[in-house]
Amino acid sequence: MGLPFIGGGKKKEANVKTDVETYTEYEDRLIEYLTSPSTIDIHKADIQITKYHQVICAINYPRVVDPGWLTRLIQMNLDFDLSIHISPYKKTTTIKLLESELKKQKTDLYALEMEGKIVPQSLLQQHQDTMDLLQVIQAGYEKMFDISLYLDAKAYNKDDLDRVSKQIRDTMNSIMIIPKVPAYQMYQGLQSVLPLGADKLEVTQNITSTAVAACFPFAITSLEQHATGILIGFNEYNSIPIIIDPFELSNPNILVLGTSGGGKSYSIKLILMREFMEGVSINVIDPQAEYADLIKTFRGDIIRIAPDSDSVINPFDMMDQTYDEKKLSLLAFFRCLLGELTEPQRAILDETIDRTYEEKGISKDPKTWSREPPLLEDLYNEVLPLTKSQKEIIYVPAMAIVNRLKSYVFGPMRFLNQHTKIDLSNRMISFDIKDAPDIGKGTIMFLLLEYVYTQMKKSKTRKILVIDEAWTVLSAGEQAEYILRLVKTCRKFNLGLIMITQDVEDVLVSRAGRAVLTNTATKLLLKQDTSVLDQIVERFHLNEAERRFLQISTMGRALLIAETMHVPIYISASPDEHVIITTRPDEQIAMEQLQKHEVYRPASSDVEREFDMTKPIHRKSDLTDDQITSLNQRGFEEVRTRNLEGNSELFIIRNETDSTDEHFIMQHLILEEVRKYTESGLLHHTRLPDVTFETQTGKMVAIEVEADVGMKKSLDNMAEKLPIMQKYEDYFFVVGNPALKRDYSSKFGDVLTREEVPPRIASYFRLR
Numbered sequence: 200m201g202l203p204f205i206g207g208g209k210k211k212e213a214n215v216k217t218d219v220e221t222y223t224e225y226e227d228r229l230i231e232y233l234t235s236p237s238t239i240d241i242h243k244a245d246i247q248i249t250k251y252h253q254v255i256c257a258i259n260y261p262r263v264v265d266p267g268w269l270t271r272l273i274q275m276n277l278d279f280d281l282s283i284h285i286s287p288y289k290k291t292t293t294i295k296l297l298e299s300e301l302k303k304q305k306t307d308l309y310a311l312e313m314e315g316k317i318v319p320q321s322l323l324q325q326h327q328d329t330m331d332l333l334q335v336i337q338a339g340y341e342k343m344f345d346i347s348l349y350l351d352a353k354a355y356n357k358d359d360l361d362r363v364s365k366q367i368r369d370t371m372n373s374i375m376i377i378p379k380v381p382a383y384q385m386y387q388g389l390q391s392v393l394p395l396g397a398d399k400l401e402v403t404q405n406i407t408s409t410a411v412a413a414c415f416p417f418a419i420t421s422l423e424q425h426a427t428g429i430l431i432g433f434n435e436y437n438s439i440p441i442i443i444d445p446f447e448l449s450n451p452n453i454l455v456l457g458t459s460g461g462g463k464s465y466s467i468k469l470i471l472m473r474e475f476m477e478g479v480s481i482n483v484i485d486p487q488a489e490y491a492d493l494i495k496t497f498r499g500d501i502i503r504i505a506p507d508s509d510s511v512i513n514p515f516d517m518m519d520q521t522y523d524e525k526k527l528s529l530l531a532f533f534r535c536l537l538g539e540l541t542e543p544q545r546a547i548l549d550e551t552i553d554r555t556y557e558e559k560g561i562s563k564d565p566k567t568w569s570r571e572p573p574l575l576e577d578l579y580n581e582v583l584p585l586t587k588s589q590k591e592i593i594y595v596p597a598m599a600i601v602n603r604l605k606s607y608v609f610g611p612m613r614f615l616n617q618h619t620k621i622d623l624s625n626r627m628i629s630f631d632i633k634d635a636p637d638i639g640k641g642t643i644m645f646l647l648l649e650y651v652y653t654q655m656k657k658s659k660t661r662k663i664l665v666i667d668e669a670w671t672v673l674s675a676g677e678q679a680e681y682i683l684r685l686v687k688t689c690r691k692f693n694l695g696l697i698m699i700t701q702d703v704e705d706v707l708v709s710r711a712g713r714a715v716l717t718n719t720a721t722k723l724l725l726k727q728d729t730s731v732l733d734q735i736v737e738r739f740h741l742n743e744a745e746r747r748f749l750q751i752s753t754m755g756r757a758l759l760i761a762e763t764m765h766v767p768i769y770i771s772a773s774p775d776e777h778v779i780i781t782t783r784p785d786e787q788i789a790m791e792q793l794q795k796h797e798v799y800r801p802a803s804s805d806v807e808r809e810f811d812m813t814k815p816i817h818r819k820s821d822l823t824d825d826q827i828t829s830l831n832q833r834g835f836e837e838v839r840t841r842n843l844e845g846n847s848e849l850f851i852i853r854n855e856t857d858s859t860d861e862h863f864i865m866q867h868l869i870l871e872e873v874r875k876y877t878e879s880g881l882l883h884h885t886r887l888p889d890v891t892f893e894t895q896t897g898k899m900v901a902i903e904v905e906a907d908v909g910m911k912k913s914l915d916n917m918a919e920k921l922p923i924m925q926k927y928e929d930y931f932f933v934v935g936n937p938a939l940k941r942d943y944s945s946k947f948g949d950v951l952t953r954e955e956v957p958p959r960i961a962s963y964f965r966l967r
């Protein structure tokens with residue numbers, strides 16, 4: 200179809216004519232002229248305006264809908280527009296309409312009965328629905344609306360259009376909307392989709408106000424992404440990556456709730472790894488010793504707290520607290536040890552703790568706080584004489600204290616009766632308390648928490664403390680106060696507390712739990728037991744869709760709550776990450792066996808198991824024909840160039856960088872050479888040098904490749920790179936054009952030809 204206005208002649212006329220009227224008319228239509236397409240091609244089932252469009256309308260809707268039921272449509276990852284037209288009915292018109300509809304239905308039903316036929320259930324249902332509707336409308340609870348729903352599928356060619364349109368129709372069908380492509384009405388269809396407020400197709404259906412409200416499509420919010428965040432997971436519905444930075448929220452704490460085996464620890468290990476890479480320090484209190492693989496992979500420290508271990512925390516250690524603070528935490532420690540303290544017990548402890556410190560010269564005076572602290576034994580010796588007292592009010596509580604202290608001075612817990620010996624210098628540490636005697640697990644956990652917390656307070660850098668499955672111990676009795684203080688204050692020291700628990704009910708109902716909840720900006724709700732679902736829904740104000748999501752959620756699926764935002768996500772690790780964090784015994788055994796031979800690589804197909812598909816460069820001579828075919832199908836290409844020995848060789852590469860293939864290959868060959876000696880070799884495609892690595896003696900070396908033989912371009916590049924290279928302790932250029940070496944060695948420092956690279960790299964690692 201041609202355009203209404205733009206005739207070349209007319210335009211010219213308007214430009215030259217001085218007739219004011221014509222000019223104004225022209226000006227009025229200028230916008231139309233500027234924004235109109237040059238052609239519109241209309242066919243039976245599509246319309247082309249540069250792109251092809253196909254308008255699909257909804258001709259039938261489900262009987263009952265949930266809020267947000269259109270979300271599935273909105274979140275399709277396809278090129279389309281969606282328009283909903285809603286227009287209200289007058290109440291009187293509606294009632295008349297429904298009454299006449301009822302009459303019609305009754306007649307139909309009557310006729311069927313008279314003929315002795317079976318009345319279909321659908322007809323009865325329809326009749327019932329209409330009666331119900333009439334009732335609520337007469338009562339004023341509901342109003343009636345006409346609704347029409349149109350989708351405009353778009354693509355640059357007809358094949359793609361068919362594909363997009365089919366996917367849209369499939370999704371519509373899946374939510375029980377019946378789609379139809381209105382033949383010979385594409386122009387009207389397009390007008391109905393454009394934001395003009397004109398429904399030219401008029402494919403309507405009447406619907407109640409509740410159903411209209413349920414059509415609001417944006418029921419599922421997506422998070423605003425933080426520039427500095429880490430990948431937490433992917434939106435369940437549209438796979439958009441959810442990247443958040445917990446440290447940017449109102450507090451950096453995270454709470455993970457879910458049934459056993461739902462993937463709580465797995466999700467957190469993933470977060471830990473990713474935060475660690477961002478420079479965050481990690482500490483884990485690990486009662487099951489299940490973080491060991493992760494810690495080992497990142498060369499962290501596993502600190503075992505057990506009778507036969509070297510690492511100890513002395514409860515009397517001041518831990519850089521003030522005297523009053525220390526006394527408060529000591530009393531909390533004894534609550535942990537003795538259970539709830541009676542008033543006389545408290546009084547005795549209060550006094551004897553003071554005396555114990557006094558004996559060592561430690562008092563309220565800050566100058567004395569660095570003196571050697573007492574041990575549990577010293578306190579024991581202070582309390583012991585009191586058991587001999589004549590007064591019941593003294594000897595009874597003193598006996599109770601002494602009896603419990605005995606196991607810490609002479610019994611299974613006596614390893615705590617030593618001075619603190621613990622090294623927290625590593626950036627990733629787990630405290631393994633699996634082998635600590637059961638009776639002392641609570642007190643140890645408490646001590647660890649106190650110690651780690653006080654140490655972490657000292658720096659302002661970002662750090663995370665994970666407490667996995669420790670809720671029951673930590674929330675017990677008055678000790679909960681301690682965890683509360685921690686949760687509330689840790690934000691000030693840039694410390695994020697991650698608490699993982701399956702005692703969902705306890706967190707939801709206990710006072711400590713509620714306080715933790717209000718001080719935790721991020722919550723990860725994994726699959727929940729049906730028994731706690733109602734409480735969860737109420738506590739987190741979940742809607743029906745979210746409730747159902749939690750109910751049917753499978754491993755790795757979670758509802759992420761960050762501040763007030765709710766997003767259903769799936770948590771997925773890369774194959775390399777998975778290997779490090781899975782605890783499934785079968786997988787771990789398989790990995791151990793594989794690791795004996797080679798680096799474990801979870802393969803996605805049999806062909807891929809043979810070689811590393813993810814490598815962007817392969818030597819052709821290393822590959823089988825099948826592998827070459829498989830690589831070719833993935834966009835790899837064959838390139839012949841000289842290797843580092845100076846011989847011509849065929850490579851199969853996929854070069855997605857801006858550099859030439861020669862440069863790309865040489866860069867990778869150099870990295871391969873470096874990796875023979877050190878894992879520290881890195882490749883850069885940015886302004887950084889092409890390859891960097893750390894030598895045996897800790898020197899940082901940079902290598903820049905100039906593979907092109909074009910002299911001028913290489914020289915310009917080298918001049919530009921030189922200042923960056925000079926920031927490294929050692930650097931050299933590798934050139935494809937030997938003339939550069941000959942003429943410019945002095946100007947650019949070391950300039951090597953490719954053959955000189957292997958011996959040069961070896962020289963950094965020669966044993967001395």
Ligand SMILES: Nc1ncnc2c1ncn2[C@@H]1O[C@H](COP(=O)(O)OP(=O)(O)OP(=O)(O)O)[C@@H](O)[C@H]1O
Pocket residue numbers: 457458459460461462463464465466668701754755756770771772780781782783
């Ligand atoms: N998102 C996921 N993707 C793949 N595998 C997963 C995922 N989440 C969990 N798994 C698998 O399930 C196993 C058990 O998960 P995890 O140890 O995290 O459970 P948990 O909720 O911490 O259970 P528990 O309460 O018993 O500690 C993991 O070792 C892993 O193999």
Ligand SMILES: [Mg+2]
Pocket residue numbers: 463464465667668
């Ligand atoms: Mg776990």
